[in-house]
Amino acid sequence: MMKPNWKILTVAALLFVGIPMLSIVGSGRSLQAGNAYALSTDINPVGTNRITEVVKWNDQAVVGVHSTMKVAQMRGSSPHKPFGQTPFGPGAPMPQPAPQGSGSGFIIDAEGHVLTNNHVVDGADKVQVQLHDGKEYEAELIGQDAVTDIALLKIVRKDGHTSPLPHMKLGDSATLDVGEWVVAIGNPFGLQHTVTTGIVSAKGRNLGAGPYDAFIQTDASINPGNSGGPLLNMNGDVVGINTMILSGNGGNVGIGFAIPINMAKSIVSDLMKDGKVTRGWLGVTIQKMTLELASSFGLNEPQGVLVNGVLPKGPAERGGLLRGDVIVQYNGQELADFADLPKLVAKTRPGETVTLNILRNGKPATVQITIEKMQERQA
Incomplete structure (x- = not known):
């Protein structure tokens, strides 16, 4: 598959030419008991008010998240001198504005947890969230996951402010x-x-x-x-x-x-609990099955994922998986696409034993492997 040209793949949170910006703004829906907005029965919005209804139902849960990164070092200043020690004058150090920006996010529960992109808040010194009514609050970064580009925030409200916040329903x-x-x-x-x-x-x-x-x-x-x-x-x-x-x-x-x-739903609990995501690790390198590879393995058509390397002392080696094995099922789930295996392994809890259905030398076999925790160096 031809790789996309990353020069033109633009992260949507970066904006305002000439000003480094990072910010979040979202839209949200909060359904509190008794005030659900009635939706039209027809799922096709053409000729109906369905889109209007969806927006009315959700807009209050969309928030604006404004993030500020660390203040840039003052021009001409010594890194050992804090701000304010040297008088301003010709050639004197001047404070540089902190990079700021805005993006989008949305509230997912009554307590004020907000989902957004990790790239919107990554490295931010301070994050503020603006609600639909214009009120602004500081937000705590609860957890972030650079691999999936997902971050979880929590709106910080003053003591005594415990009324449920409008929030959205996460679908499927x-x-x-x-x-x-x-x-x-x-x-x-x-x-x-x-x-x-x-x-x-x-x-x-x-x-x-x-x-x-x-x-x-x-x-x-x-x-x-x-x-x-x-x-x-x-x-x-x-x-x-x-x-x-x-x-x-x-x-x-x-x-x-x-x-x-x-x-996002699969990692929110990890972000809330640990601030990061715990993923499973199989300990193999894999290759996409092509028609030519399938033929060399005696297969009529490409299927499964080819193991082209087994890492020493990893879970796959301990479980008996070998280089050249073709994994066709992971815990009973067919591997219809090459990218399915990393996603399934990542979602498996460390310590769980899974069954791999494989082809070894063209013959069906099974192996039992206990998944281990992925370390940063293994990611």
Whole structure:
């Protein structure tokens, strides 16, 4: 597969030419008992008020997250002198503005946890969240995962402010269909609570950004500042986190990408508990099965994933997996695509024993492997 040109793959949170910016703004839905907004019965929004209803139901849970990074070193100053020690004058050090920015995020529970992109808040010194009513709060970075580009924040409210916050319902991205209508809400170019709509253009897009790529592609307009905002289906459920665009000029050309919400749901508990994600590790290097490789292994068609390396003293070696084995099932799940195996292993809890159905020398076999914890050096 031809790799995308990363020179034109633009992270949607970076905006405002000449000013380093990082910020989050999102849209959210909060369903409190008794005030659910009635949706139309027809899932096709054409000729109905469904999109309007979805927006009314969710907009209050979209937040603007404004992040500030560390203050740049003063021009001409000694790194050992703090601000204010030297009088201002010709050639004197001057404080440089802290890089700032804005992006998007959305509240996922009544306590005020917010999902956004990791690239929106990574390295930030201070994060503030602006609610739909304009009120601003500081936000605590609860956890982040650079591999999936997902971060979890928590709105910090004063003591005594415990009223439930509006929040969104997380849907099931696995049930999305290509051609299905979706709505994106966010802060493109700093324009708060902007709504765009379109369809799901494709699913499972692998852009080479990481081992767990499976982006939702949409033609709903996504622009700089939309990063971290929600992608909603016509039931008003979050099905994705808007993340990046493919563009030659930094603006929308109808090709945007969102992280499937199921990926976020699978790691939220880890982020809340530990601030990071614990993933399983198999200890192999793998290769995609081609028609030529399949023929050399005596197979009529490509299937499974070829093991082209087994790491010493790793779980695969201890479980008896060999170089040249073809893994066709992981714990009963068919490996229809080469990228399925890393995702399944990553979701497996360390210490769990899994069954691999393999082909060894063209004959079916099984091995039992106890998955171990992935270390940073193994990622």
